[in-house]
Amino acid sequence: MSLKHAILTLLETEEGSGYDLLKRFKSRLGYFWNASHQQIYAQLKAMREQGLLEYDVESQHDRPDRKVYRVTDKGHKALLDWIAQPVKIDKVNDALLVKLYAGHLTDNTSLLNEVQQHKLVHQRMLQTFLDLEQDYLALSPEQKPQYTLPYLTLRRGILGEQAWLEWAREVETFLAKNT
Template identity: 45%
Template sequence: MSLKHSLLVLLAEQSSTGYELSQKYKEAIGFFWKASHQQIYKQLKELTADGWVTFEEQSQQGKPDKKKYQVTDSGFQELQRWLSSEIKPAKANDALLVMLYGGKHVEHQVLLQEIERHKGLHEKNLKKLEAIQGLYLSLSKAQQKEYRLPYLTLKRGLSSEKAWLQWAEEVIEELSDAAQ
């Protein structure tokens, strides 16, 4: 997947300024695809050059004009083409797994500390996802139907975080036993 396509997904839902798009990205897609503010703006320039998005300039008092981006017909066709294509399974580049794999070269306590630190991060992320799930479940049935596909991505995130935390407990138990 390219960042361009993830931006097309968001812009197909609602036209946005670069700043608004960056915020939406963090709140929605940012849970499973990372992009910096700078990357988003760079991609918006490329999407415009490709003819997949266009923008309207909006004047602001005492500030530079802002650009409100929207998907063009050719951009929507590209989005449909991409959404209909085969996607390769993702492979994780996980430095923590490399650290654990080579962990025989350090004290187990070093590994335990790092696993515990990551565990805290995953617990925090799980709470965020559970809060979003609570918002979704509080919607009417009609509203839930409108957001059912994003909810399915949320469920994947919830499942992933829970599985990671279960795995971390196994690692902690194993490393604690091995240290004795």
């Protein structure tokens, strides 16, 4: 997936400025796709030059004018074409796994401490996801259909965090026994 397709996806549902997109990344896609402020603005410029986006300028008092982007017909077609194509399966690049793989070169106590630090992060993320799930479950039956597919991405996040925490318990048990 490219940043271009993530931006098209977000703008398909709601027009917005670069700042709006940054906020939406953090609140909607940021759990599984990251983009910096600079990356978003550079990509918006490139996409406009490619004819995938257009914008209107809104004047603001005491601040620079704001560009509100929307998807063009060409951008909509590009997004549909991308959706129709299979995506590559992502490979995992996880430094913690490399450390564990090379763990025979160090003491288990330092590895155990690091796994426990990572575990705290994953526990917080799981709780965030579970809170978001409660928000979805509290929606009215009329509201739920438009959020069903985003909810399924949330479920992937929940299951992924639960699996990671279960694996971490196995690692902790092994490292604690062999310290």
